[in-house]
C-alpha cells in the first residue's frame with residue numbers, strides 16, 4: 037500500500053481552479069518532491085493531505101486512510117510544516133519544543149526523549165534559550181523543522197522546507213531529511229520551487245504546473261526522457277511542450 041495516494045484531486049477557490057484533477061502516489065520510505073512555479077498548486081495539495089483544507093473533488097489517502105473521512109487518524113500519522121509557519125513567539129525555542137513534546141508524547145519518558153531529539157535537530161545550541169521572537173527567519177525555520185521531525189511521523193509533509201535558509205543550513209536540513217528517511221523510515225512529501233535542490237534530495241518528483249501534474253519520475257528518468265541536464269531544463273521543456281500558456285498559476 038502506498039503511503040500517499042492522490043486520485044483526481046481537485047480544489048476550486050471560488051473561480052480559481054487551483055487543482056485540476058491531480059494523481060500521484062508516494063511509496064513508504066520515499067522522499068518525494070512536488071515541484072513547480074509559484075501558484076502551481078503545491079501548498080494547496082499539501083494542505084489537503086494535512087487535513088487542513090477540503091478538496092472539491094477526487095480523493096487522497098494516507099496509509100490507506102481518507103484525508104476527509106478519517107482526518108483524525110491521518111493527523112496521528114503525519115507532521116506538517118506549513119510554508120509560513122509561526123511558532124509561539126513569546127516562548128523560548130526550548131519551551132516551544134518542550135510544549136510540543138508534551139503534547140505529542142504518550143508519557144513523560146517519551147516526551148523527554150522527543151525533546152532531546154528536537155534540541156539536537158534544531159542545531160540552535162544556546163540560542164534555544166532565547167525567545168523565538170528574537171530568531172532570524174532561518175533559525176525559526178530550523179526550530180519548526182526540528183519540531184516536525186522529533187515526533188518521528190510516518191509521513192512528514194514539508195512545504196518549502198529550506199525556504200529562507202542559507203546554503204549551510206539548507207544543506208544540513210537536506211542531510212537531516214535523508215537521515216530520517218534512511219534510519220527512521222520516515223516518508224517525506226515536500227514541495228519546492230528550487231528544482232536543483234529537489235533533484236539532489238528526492239527519490240522521485242512530480243512536476244506540477246497550473247494545477248496539473250505534467251510528469252512524474254526519478255530525476256534521472258526525467259532528465260533522460262527530456263534529454264535535459266537538470267530538472268530545471270526538464271521542467272521548462274515539459275511545460276513548453278504540453279502547455280502553451282505562460283508558466284505559473286491561475287491568473288499568473
Ligand SMILES: Nc1ncnc2c1ncn2[C@@H]1O[C@H](COP(=O)(O)OP(=O)(O)OP(=O)(O)O)[C@@H](O)[C@H]1O
Nearest residue numbers: 049052054073074075076077078079080081285286
Ligand atoms: N485561500 C485562497 N483563496 C483563493 N485562491 C487561492 C487561495 N490559496 C491559493 N489560491 C490560489 O490557488 C492557486 C494555487 O496556489 P498554491 O498556494 O497552492 O500554489 P503554490 O504552488 O504553493 O505556490 P507558491 O510556490 O507561490 O507557494 C494560485 O492561483 C493561488 O492564487
